[in-house]
Amino acid sequence: MLSFLPGSVLFVLSTLLLIVNTILWSSLVCLGGLFKLLLPWRPWQISVTRLMNKFMWGWATWNGGILHLIAKVEWDVEGLEHLRKDGWYLLISNHLSGFDIAAQTYIFRNNIPMLKFFLKKELLYVPLMGLGCWALDMPFMNRTSPEKLKKNPKLKGKDLATTRRSCEKFKYLPTSIINYVEGSRFTEAKRRRQNSPYRHLLKPKAGGIAFTLSAMGEQFDALLNVTVVYPDAPTDILNAVMHGKVHKIVIRVEALPVPQVDAEQYFSEPEYRVAFQRWLNQIWEAKDQQIDNLLTQHQQNTAACNDQLLS
DSSP, X not given: OOTTSOHHHHHHHHHHHHHHHHHHHHHHHHHHHHHHHHOOOHHHHHHHHHHHHHHHHHHXXXXXXXXXXXXXXXXXXXXXXXXXXXXXXXXXXXXXXXTHHHHHHHHHTTTSSOEEEOEEGGGGGSTTHHHHHHHTTOOEEOOOOHHHHHHOGGGTTXXXXXXXXXXXXXXXXXXXXXXXXXXXXXXXXXXXXXXXXOSSOOOOOOHHHHHHHHHHXXXXXXXXXXXXXXXXXXXXXXXXXXXXXXXXXXXXXXXXXXXXXXXXXXXXXXXXXXXXXXXXXXXXXXXXXXXXXXXXXHHHHHHHHHHXXXX
């Protein structure tokens, strides 16, 4: 709608609107969080959580409206047809930009329960954000490093117990949990530093989803393999979006069977961990090829359009 404006103007406008949108909805979420703190009664907390999820739906919807205001974006999305708002899902996705969260919450908001993210425990103490994420029942994790486990073997199993406690509340409301299994946003420099075998992805890390599956795998209806591509965006995707320079967003969703993970075997038997990592690597190999195909198709379509304009 306002895409005719200069990019610098769109950047300022989108920044202001996103700040206002985030402050508005996060303040409402935090208010609900205070009610949950004051009245720690499960039926009440479940009712308040339902309301908090609607606030998050409002935040995601307004983000989409802001994007529509500043740019003409084509959403190319496939795979949402058989998903349910009353289901339980574990999502795994590639990670390209800080904009991924806004794009995915917007696309999925009417098809599955609002997304939950595993967060570092330190974020709990961030003003506004910490209380808001707690109110939305997002799990805060304190992962024990391998170095600490070697020094203090008694800590073994503590992270799994924390995950189980965090996931306990998900049994009472339909929930979607997303895990960016690469552990970091993709850049070409990171890919080279990792010596990643993939062209468009970093190496996937199996530990996070193994934790989640071992804690509540039997409750998930499906594992959703999500692929995100910005075919016409430069390297700095978030900056390009806010300047109104991203015109196409491609999202592919594939529903997979939920693998069952035995926690005792995963954390005690190296062969079991290797087999699980191999399963995840196969998904990543297919995802890498899918991204390559999508980018090639976009380049061919763009070239064909340019030829038509010149003819």
